[in-house]
Amino acid sequence: MLEVKHLEKSYQKDKPALTDINFSVEPGTFVAIIGPSGAGKTTILRSLNQLIKDDGGQILLDGGDIRTANKTQLRHYRRQIGMVFQNYNLVERLTVIENVLHGRLGYKSTFAGIFGRYTEEEKQEALTLLSKVGLEDFALQRCSELSGGQKQRVGIARSLIQHPKIILCDEPIASLDPASSQTVMKLLKDLTTEFNIICIANLHQIGLAKDYADRIIGIRDGKMAFDEKADMLSEEILRTLYDQNTTEGLG
Ligand SMILES: Nc1ncnc2c1ncn2[C@@H]1O[C@H](COP(=O)(O)OP(=O)(O)OP(=O)(O)O)[C@@H](O)[C@H]1O
Incomplete structure (x- = not known):
């Protein structure tokens, strides 16, 4: 609470x-x-x-x-405490799954974080969360290739992998069209x-x-x-x- x-x-x-x-x-x-x-x-x-x-x-x-x-x-x-931002705050040149995994950085040493060392469980969980936000087919796509609504769904998956309260x-x-806004709010x-x-x-x-x-x-x-x-x-x-x-x- x-x-x-x-x-x-x-x-x-x-x-x-x-x-x-x-x-x-x-x-x-x-x-x-x-x-x-x-x-x-x-x-x-x-x-x-x-x-x-x-x-x-x-x-x-x-x-x-x-x-x-x-x-x-x-x-x-x-x-x-996960954060979701108006401008998504993704690393655009990285893939969708890499961005989701960034949500685990708070649990890692700086060393493991810098070298992108994630466990198999973390990768599996990232995929599960991507399927929850409807992006299971986009895991290996670069974030720069996504629409605003898709980027925001990556941002949501990234916040969830933190296991937030x-x-x-x-x-x-604020940056989304009406249809994407509805999707994100429902999600x-x-x-x-x-x-x-x-x-x-x-x-x-x-x-x-x-x-x-x-x-x-x-x-x-x-x-x-x-x-x-x-x-x-x-x-x-x-x-x-x-x-x-x-x-x-x-x-
Ligand atoms: N860094 C800052 N330095 C000085 N004043 C600030 C600062 N940040 C916000 N304020 C002032 O504090 C008040 C509240 O700002 P805040 O950004 O929380 O409002 P908001 O409701 O989020 O507005 P918006 O809907 O435009 O984003 C405003 O008067 C704003 O000018």
Whole structure:
């Protein structure tokens, strides 16, 4: 279980980016974080694995505080937190399976990592995960030859081979066409259930957040503005969240 308590962050003095953020998430839950540009969504996501050093509060993963972890403990936590990025962060010249296997690097010595030493079990698992994301026939293809949607599915397989408790997705469908966006969102939802993990995705596509997420957290001006089951998100709440007279164009 993930518990975020009283999380605070300011990049500049007297200009809080996050104020008193509180939420907890059970395994098997797909959470979408929505809110206007600059609301603080990325800051929350990056605080969760301490890519951004926040200023106060607690981030508890199964009871242990990630915020106060020492270097070794943080490495251990980060193995349990997969990341999926808007721009995929793949090594384009390498094959699909090599990119998936990169998800194991957190478990290896630098030496084994540099020389790409993976066990047969790891290679088998990479193939199994590729078949789960529908890319079993692409294992030996270079990533540079894939479409955006396919690249994102490689990114998802790479995060899963970490055996994560949490996957953090920073605008995972922002660069994708509508059909690929649906595929990726459905995949994230299904894999969250199948692997009983926590998936947290920053999204600007409200319609897809409602369709696929179990729960939606709305952030406005760095504060919690909404935290309910996805079907509770009304037009009225959206208008308040986005400070608009119409929700047209919010996707
Ligand atoms: N490195 C930084 N230095 C200073 N201010 C920052 C930095 N990163 C973010 N901010 C500020 O913190 C606030 C929250 O930014 P954040 O990127 O978390 O918002 P967001 O909701 O993810 O926005 P978007 O939807 O546009 O990605 C904004 O006011 C932003 O300008």
